[in-house]
Amino acid sequence: MITLRLMWGLLVLCVVAASPRRYARQAELDNYGNNNVDLDLNEDGDDVYDYYNGIDEPQIEIGTLSPDEDIDPSHHASLEEEEEEEVEHEKRRTVEGREDKELPIKPQLIPSGFGESGTLMGPSAQGGMATCMLCTCLVGSVYCDDLKLDRVPPLSKETTHFYARYNKIAGISKSDFANLNKLKRIDLTSNGISRIEDDAFFGLPALEELILRENSIRQLPALAPSMTLIDASHNQLGSTGIQREAFKDMSGLLYLYLTDNNIDHIPVPLPDSLRSLHLQNNNIQMIHEDTFCNPHDLNYIRNSLEDVRLDGNPINLSRTPQAYICLPRIPVGALI
Structure with a gap:
């Protein structure tokens, strides 16, 4: 029994000796100021330590960010208010979209030299759809x-080229x-044109090219001297x-094409500028000596007219060689 009591006593002493003493924790708290560690309490009573106090590095200052000046911190929209605002915004967008769709299109032809190609603009048709809503301008x-x-269709005064x-x-x-100056x-080309008023093209000072192929025209109207191509x-x-x-x-006429018209004569005189005659x-049935050449000037040469087509006519070109001796090339046609 004595032995058991001695062993029990030694065990109790070992346990007591191993447990920390209360004054050691108190000594640590008393020495925090000497170890460059400051202890503070926040509003909740939790310990807050400034571990950077006394260290030779830039101090990091922790604080509360100031609110944005444009935002009123006193106003916080509720979820319902935000949903109502979003609904009103969608309604406004829908109304604006409908107004944009309902606005009538008023095309205007861009003057030459302004803007870029590919722009669908045009004049307003009188009493009808705008020309360039139907055509491409x-x-x-x-x-x-x-x-x-x-x-x-009605055309703008700025129109330079017209294709129909x-x-x-x-x-x-x-x-x-x-x-249309x-x-x-x-x-x-390829309409059903059978009548043209004589002044329809004459009053166009800038007109250079007129193409009337594949119609039913019986009378060619008067044309301005500015023409370079007539077909x-x-x-x-x-x-x-x-x-x-x-x-x-x-x-300045360069190209004159009168193919398939049942013409029985060459429409002379032809300007010296002409390059191609079809x-x-x-x-x-006949070519006269003065059709292309000048019988009074044997040195006269028509250098420009290199393309003359007379094939498909009831004429033998070999019978009138003097009629085209001034040309750089013999006309295309029957020679026998």
Whole structure:
């Protein structure tokens, strides 16, 4: 028994000796100031330590960020208010979208030299759809091909090129192109044109190219001296459809195409500027010596006219060699 009591006593002493003494914890608390560690209490009573006090590094100052000046911290929208605001915003967007869709389109043709190609703009048609809502307008050019038009649509004064091929236009009046002082090219290929008022194209000071292929024209109208290209092939001009000396004053005319018109003569005089003359498949039976050359000036040479087509006519070119001796090339046609 004595031995058991001694062993129990030694065990108790070992346990007591191993447990920390209370004054050691108190001594640590008393020495915090000497170890450069400051102890503070926050509002909740938790210990806050400044471990950077006394260290030779930049101090990091921890604080509360100030609120943005543009935000009122006193106002916090509730979830319901935010949802209502979002609904009102969507309604406004819907209304604005409807207004944009309901606005009528008022196209205006961009003057030549302004803007870029590909812009769909155009003049307002009188009492109808804007021309360029139907046609395609690229700066000064208006394209109205294959739209089943039965008349020339209203054009802006800034129009420079007009194309209305493969339509059903039956007639051209002088009002169709009135006051279009910048118009340079008109292409009315493959319509049903059978009548053209004589002044329809004459009052266009800038007009240079007129294409009237594949129509039913019986009378070629008067044209301005500024012309460089005339193509009236595949019509019905016949022997009286071209006015006398119709091309005499066109000092800049380069290309004259009158194929398939049942013409029985070459429309002389031809300007010296002419480069290409197509008269194939007509009814021409004779070429005179002064048709191309000057019988009074044997040194005269028409250097520009290199392309003359007379094939398909009832004429033998070998019978009148003096008629084209001044040309740089022999006309295309029957030689025997």
